[in-house]
Amino acid sequence: MADQFNLSQGRKQSEIKGPFYPSWNQSITNMTFRKQTPLFSFFIAACWLVSLGAKEPGKPNIVIILTDDLGYGDVSFLNAESKVKTPHMDRLAEEGVWATDAHSPSTVCSPSRYSMLTGRYSWRRKIGRLNPWKESYIVPERVTLPKILKSKGYYSACVGKWHLGFDWPWKGGVKPPTSVIGSGTSKATCDLFDWSKPIQGGALGAGFDYYFGDDVPNMPPYAFIENDRLTCDPIDVDGGKLRKQQVMSGGYIHGIGPGQKDWQLDQVMPMITAKAVETIKEQSKSKNPFFLYFSTTSPHSPIVPLDEFQGKTPAGPYGDFVAQTDQAVGEIVAVLKEAGIYENTFLIVSSDNGPAPFMRDLIQKHQHNPSGALRGLKRDLLEGGHRVPFIASWPKGGIKDGRRIDSTLSLADLFATIAGMIGVPLEEGVAEDSLDVLPTLLLDQPVRTELVYHASNGKLGLRQGDWAYLRRGGFTDEPGWFQEYWQGDTLDAPALLFDLSSDLAQKTNLRTKHPKRVKRMEERLAEIEKGTSTR
Numbered sequence: 001m002a003d004q005f006n007l008s009q010g011r012k013q014s015e016i017k018g019p020f021y022p023s024w025n026q027s028i029t030n031m032t033f034r035k036q037t038p039l040f041s042f043f044i045a046a047c048w049l050v051s052l053g054a055k056e057p058g059k060p061n062i063v064i065i066l067t068d069d070l071g072y073g074d075v076s077f078l079n080a081e082s083k084v085k086t087p088h089m090d091r092l093a094e095e096g097v098w099a100t101d102a103h104s105p106s107t108v109c110s111p112s113r114y115s116m117l118t119g120r121y122s123w124r125r126k127i128g129r130l131n132p133w134k135e136s137y138i139v140p141e142r143v144t145l146p147k148i149l150k151s152k153g154y155y156s157a158c159v160g161k162w163h164l165g166f167d168w169p170w171k172g173g174v175k176p177p178t179s180v181i182g183s184g185t186s187k188a189t190c191d192l193f194d195w196s197k198p199i200q201g202g203a204l205g206a207g208f209d210y211y212f213g214d215d216v217p218n219m220p221p222y223a224f225i226e227n228d229r230l231t232c233d234p235i236d237v238d239g240g241k242l243r244k245q246q247v248m249s250g251g252y253i254h255g256i257g258p259g260q261k262d263w264q265l266d267q268v269m270p271m272i273t274a275k276a277v278e279t280i281k282e283q284s285k286s287k288n289p290f291f292l293y294f295s296t297t298s299p300h301s302p303i304v305p306l307d308e309f310q311g312k313t314p315a316g317p318y319g320d321f322v323a324q325t326d327q328a329v330g331e332i333v334a335v336l337k338e339a340g341i342y343e344n345t346f347l348i349v350s351s352d353n354g355p356a357p358f359m360r361d362l363i364q365k366h367q368h369n370p371s372g373a374l375r376g377l378k379r380d381l382l383e384g385g386h387r388v389p390f391i392a393s394w395p396k397g398g399i400k401d402g403r404r405i406d407s408t409l410s411l412a413d414l415f416a417t418i419a420g421m422i423g424v425p426l427e428e429g430v431a432e433d434s435l436d437v438l439p440t441l442l443l444d445q446p447v448r449t450e451l452v453y454h455a456s457n458g459k460l461g462l463r464q465g466d467w468a469y470l471r472r473g474g475f476t477d478e479p480g481w482f483q484e485y486w487q488g489d490t491l492d493a494p495a496l497l498f499d500l501s502s503d504l505a506q507k508t509n510l511r512t513k514h515p516k517r518v519k520r521m522e523e524r525l526a527e528i529e530k531g532t533s534t535r
């Protein structure tokens, strides 16, 4: 499995001898802890604090860069065969740590983002992808990541894609029926709104102090929102016409809606990147720590790379948009270094789900597989749907030196991990499915031994160690040419079971060979489904 990885510096923890790794780590990492005890967690945490020379947990700045639909095979540090080079992410991986078995909590945008910001499996809330004009999905009483950070004096900003709903200022305060505003394809025109009123809920309602972004580029409003207002006087804009700005066919834009006159889709990424950079510059001057959730709108469709990136990769416009995404990561790292706060910033780069289904064509067109060595794409229970690129860096906290992490982790774990770093105990009913994976980030110590997978149609699967058990139906169709190319078992069996230690490509369904394991994993999945927490 390791052969596919590109970084020759993919050193295991046991090979590293840095100042934050006292001699005890060598013996610890040589032990086989498959299940971590609370006592052991405490021991790790205590050693970590001693190594930091701190009496209590510090308060690093926190920056999460969440890319949209970036695939496991799109980044050159994970996929030596990638036709796209991602030098900025590669360099960050060499300086920080990078994971081979990190997962987005779901296989589509909204549920994945819900889980990351709440530490809770999205299927407990029955959330799928949100269509245009959906209301705020995070209820006011829900404890979120920005809320716990606020309790410790952090300023929190969300810049870029939101896609967790807003409470829109409908004229008369009542949301018009679907017959008027549309569902999936928007029909909502400007006259239905009262823009003198604030847009409520959204990122501010979820606990952020600041929001700037366009919610979702392929949905109205086709305009920027700053805090609770549009930044323009909107006019009615036809998404079908905007779609012509794309330099690659595919994806869709959801109908008519309020938007900015002469809205240019390719200006969204540079604008939100500049705003993220500006936020870091401003906050670096504050005596209080900050949290920036920079949610890029790329490389999701509309595929609109800037002119300077077009034709720069051998993977077509999508590859060029990935390169632009990588450049944005580089800009964030650069400003953190310029501002002198890189060392004490917990920086994460990852993706909210696997690559879009129509990107499968890149295998034929450009010999670029956005899922790399994995089978499956966005929406799928297969690994390609949710195993995502993941880089973490916090030099002052010992997350550094370019180590490769092979233990399993989920983006939902960022909640408990950050809570642990800043000393916020998690009460019952908070971050119910989030685990503190700091030992994983520091020592590649396994913490997460189970993980529930979530397909876009609501179907679930269960990961236990090397085994992936997938219920029937949580897959997108594979075209005939792909089936011939991949040579994998069909996906229409009553259930699927894969041993990822020997079959990461998920070609061989072991369901009939291991019926007892299938039964045990189904029973366990049903048990988790009925419960309220896995923490």
Ligand SMILES: [Ca+2]
Residues within 6 Å of the ligand: 068, 069, 108, 109, 300, 352, 353
């Ligand atoms: Ca996405």
